[in-house]
Amino acid sequence: MAKSILVTGGAGYIGSHAVLQLLQGGFRTVVVDNLDNSSEVAINRVVELAGEFGKNLTFHKIDLRNKDALDKIFASTNFDAVIHFAGLKAVGESVQKPLLYYDNNIIGTITLLEIMAAHGCKKLVFSSSATVYGWPKEVPCTEEFPLFAMNPYGQTKLIIEDICRDIYRSDSDWKIILLRYFNPVGAHPSGDIGEDPRGIPNNLMPFVQQVAVGRRSALTVYGNDYSTKDGTGVRDYIHVVDLADGHIAALQKLFESNIGCEVYNLGTGKGTSVLEMVAAFEKASGKKIPLVMAGRRPGDAEIVYASTAKAEKELNWRAKYGIDEMCRDQWNWASKNPYGYASPDSTN
Numbered sequence: 001m002a003k004s005i006l007v008t009g010g011a012g013y014i015g016s017h018a019v020l021q022l023l024q025g026g027f028r029t030v031v032v033d034n035l036d037n038s039s040e041v042a043i044n045r046v047v048e049l050a051g052e053f054g055k056n057l058t059f060h061k062i063d064l065r066n067k068d069a070l071d072k073i074f075a076s077t078n079f080d081a082v083i084h085f086a087g088l089k090a091v092g093e094s095v096q097k098p099l100l101y102y103d104n105n106i107i108g109t110i111t112l113l114e115i116m117a118a119h120g121c122k123k124l125v126f127s128s129s130a131t132v133y134g135w136p137k138e139v140p141c142t143e144e145f146p147l148f149a150m151n152p153y154g155q156t157k158l159i160i161e162d163i164c165r166d167i168y169r170s171d172s173d174w175k176i177i178l179l180r181y182f183n184p185v186g187a188h189p190s191g192d193i194g195e196d197p198r199g200i201p202n203n204l205m206p207f208v209q210q211v212a213v214g215r216r217s218a219l220t221v222y223g224n225d226y227s228t229k230d231g232t233g234v235r236d237y238i239h240v241v242d243l244a245d246g247h248i249a250a251l252q253k254l255f256e257s258n259i260g261c262e263v264y265n266l267g268t269g270k271g272t273s274v275l276e277m278v279a280a281f282e283k284a285s286g287k288k289i290p291l292v293m294a295g296r297r298p299g300d301a302e303i304v305y306a307s308t309a310k311a312e313k314e315l316n317w318r319a320k321y322g323i324d325e326m327c328r329d330q331w332n333w334a335s336k337n338p339y340g341y342a343s344p345d346s347t348n
């Protein structure tokens with residue numbers, strides 16, 4: 001019998017890629033998303049890309065905090081596990097509107113966990129973030145590093161991680177994997193699904209992409225006086241398809257072992273500077289990205305990259321793609337969909 005997986009936030013950037021891989025892996029997949037930061041077009045494209053497996057996807061436009069609606073979904077299907085992507089993720093907005101972030105991310109997760117427990121579904125994969133390492137004292141970041149929240153968004157990730165550790169302590173039937181993503185970029189090689197942020201992008205690559213297609217005039221580089229190879233910030237960029245694969249590996253682990261509550265980094269283990277990433281994108285796209293040098297962005301760390309040893313050893317997973325493939329696939333998506341899932345006149 002095919003296993004059934006509930007995916008919260010499955011219409012979003014990472015979720016849509018993971019849902020496609022779940023379908024292709026033979027899983028039945030139910031997506032719950034309120035479409036606050038995504039489009040139903042992404043779901044339709046995933047169904048098309050999945051071909052004969054597309055029929056195994058069901059979509060419900062609901063908010064996670066709607067307990068009754070969530071309860072009905074669990075009453076109609078016996079889920080084998082849940083992958084929980086749904087959440088708000090804009091760091092700056094979280095500083096401006098902390099209550100919105102605590103309400104959406106924390107209450108949403110508590111509601112989900114309560115309903116899961118009520119229906120006896122106790123296997124969970126949760127989207128945490130490398131943001132929980134704050135400004136790491138050294139690199140690569142191992143899962144044992146001290147944790148620190150730099151803003152309300154990061155705080156929600158820390159709180160949810162703690163909630164997960166606590167519920168496992170209270171009831172050892174739970175099996176939970178917390179995945180700390182480094183910097184997801186790129187898109188599915190088809191160019192039919194990818195990242196489509198609303199408004200002005202906060203993250204590097206969506207901004208670069210919008211400069212390349214002529215929606216923005218130049219990239220502002222936040223800081224060129226860091227102690228790094230070229231003075232710009234260094235991060236661990238990971239292809240979203242590799243990241244999605246990491247979720248399938250995590251699910252297998254939940255199904256095959258007595259894991260308890262464990263945390264894994266998902267990164268490549270390699271650090272790339274802002275200028276190196278821009279150069280790789282220029283090469284992939286043939287477009288020049290004009291740069292404006294500016295001061296450091298408050299709250300930014302200097303160098304962050306992952307230790308990948310634990311995920312490699314215990315999940316039997318490692319990233320396959322490098323920055324050239326990330327930029328190639330990001331450009332393929334951007335050039336095919338310069339306005340993301342929307343039409344040009346409906347965006348800013």
Ligand code: NAD
Pocket residue numbers: 008009010011012013014015032033034035036037038039062063064065084085086087088089104108127128129130181182183184203
């Ligand atoms: P995204 O915004 O594209 O996807 C999140 C999805 O969740 C969206 O489709 C949104 O509409 C939905 N959602 C939000 N709140 C909801 C609610 N209350 N009820 C139902 N649906 C809701 O973001 P993403 O980049 O795909 O990120 C997925 C997860 O991974 C998030 O939890 C994010 O914090 C985490 N993460 C992302 C990154 C990154 O750089 N993209 C890095 C580390 C961690």
Ligand code: UD1
Pocket residue numbers: 089091092129130131153154182183202203204205207219220221222223232233234235274297298299300301
């Ligand atoms: C940011 C978030 C982090 C979140 C992560 C993934 C902040 C302070 N941190 O991290 O919490 O987990 O995204 O969603 O927002 N850069 C520019 N110009 C830009 C944008 C970025 O130079 O317009 C630089 C940054 O200074 C950084 C690098 O590019 O050195 C990557 O930035 P970004 O993509 O925002 O990721 P993080 O800083 O890792």
